[in-house]
Amino acid sequence: MSFADKITMLMSRPGGDNVQKDDVPWWMRYAGRVLGTVGSFIAIFAGIINCMGLFTLNVSCLIAGIWQMLAGFIVIVCEAPCCCFFIDYVQVLSDKMETRPYWNKAAFYVGLALPPFFLCFLSLSTWFGSGIIFATGVVYGMMALGRKASAEEMRTSAATLEAGLGQPTTAPRANLVANEQPVSFTGFPLPN
Numbered sequence: 001m002s003f004a005d006k007i008t009m010l011m012s013r014p015g016g017d018n019v020q021k022d023d024v025p026w027w028m029r030y031a032g033r034v035l036g037t038v039g040s041f042i043a044i045f046a047g048i049i050n051c052m053g054l055f056t057l058n059v060s061c062l063i064a065g066i067w068q069m070l071a072g073f074i075v076i077v078c079e080a081p082c083c084c085f086f087i088d089y090v091q092v093l094s095d096k097m098e099t100r101p102y103w104n105k106a107a108f109y110v111g112l113a114l115p116p117f118f119l120c121f122l123s124l125s126t127w128f129g130s131g132i133i134f135a136t137g138v139v140y141g142m143m144a145l146g147r148k149a150s151a152e153e154m155r156t157s158a159a160t161l162e163a164g165l166g167q168p169t170t171a172p173r174a175n176l177v178a179n180e181q182p183v184s185f186t187g188f189p190l191p192n
Helices: 003-011 026-054 059-079 090-099 102-119 124-145 151-163
Strands: none
Touching: 026 059, 026 124, 059 090, 059 102, 059 124, 102 124
8 A cells, every 4th residue: 555545545534445446546536625725714814805895896806705615615615624513514515525526616617717707806815815716716626537547548539530440420520532422513404
């Protein structure tokens, strides 16, 4: 058992399944969790700064700041429920998010991060706060894609597709000669 597997087993939740269910590298899983946790704290702080738009009578930045603080809180509840253990049902929400596929988390985090950009685009606090939550969604999206195949597997796959031995695909191919239809022109239509 490698050192990373031992750390993973120690950091797993009590009663959780210790069997690795996917082929995502350990560093990417921790990168997503750390980026989400740290980014949510930054988003909450940047949301407070955006709420200072109340003093300049910029209501859209105030709404963007409130949204950013709410998004930061939701991300920290999903990624690090130990930071909010004093709130009931936090563990239930976190467990539900853990059972979802990575692409669901990616879409959820990107969806949470986009509205402040539309409300207060020129604020640097919006770029930092919501940008880190957006980056967390991008990391989870990359985790959803999975590992890239080895070079040998890609060569083998390309060779079988080129030879026509692979599974039929729905992708359009340039088969102009095979799809050729006869064309004829007999003349102009006669008037009735």
